[in-house]
Amino acid sequence: MTFTSLLPNRRHLIAGSVMMLQLAFIPSVGAAQSMAKPPQPAEVAAELGLSGDQEAAFIAIMDAHRSQVKALLVENGIDPSKGRPSRAEMMKLRPEMRLMRQDLETQLAGVLTPAQLEALKSKRPRRP
Numbered sequence: 001m002t003f004t005s006l007l008p009n010r011r012h013l014i015a016g017s018v019m020m021l022q023l024a025f026i027p028s029v030g031a032a033q034s035m036a037k038p039p040q041p042a043e044v045a046a047e048l049g050l051s052g053d054q055e056a057a058f059i060a061i062m063d064a065h066r067s068q069v070k071a072l073l074v075e076n077g078i079d080p081s082k083g084r085p086s087r088a089e090m091m092k093l094r095p096e097m098r099l100m101r102q103d104l105e106t107q108l109a110g111v112l113t114p115a116q117l118e119a120l121k122s123k124r125p126r127r128p
Contacts, residue, residue, distance in 0.1 A: 038066075041058060041059040041062035041063060042055070042059055044058075044062070044120070044123065045058050045059060047119075047123070048112070048116050048119055048120060049116075050112070050116065054111055054112065054116075057111045058108070058111055058112070061104065061107045061108060061111065062104075065100065065103075065104045068100055069097070069100060072093060072096055072097070072100070073085065073093070076089070076092070076093060108120070
């Protein structure tokens, strides 16, 4: 028996490579289609080390913002429970989402210290 007879032939290598690519690609496609769940406001408040009053105000602001975003999506025929909206759908909502984000940041600036705001911004997921 020679060393080369122990090696798989080209067909096996190609088939194995294709199978590995499929296995690597399939889970990522499903993950890309579902919306990532953001952390709960109470979890974020704990990570930021907010005082009791700050935590209550922070949670109320974040819950209200989340409700506004969900309402905007539903108004525009987007069901958030069915996965990630298309890029075109989100681009259409971009101006309103930007205003909502600015309003959120203004409200949070009234509750959090500048250091806490920076810590919160550093936790925000970055777009690819």
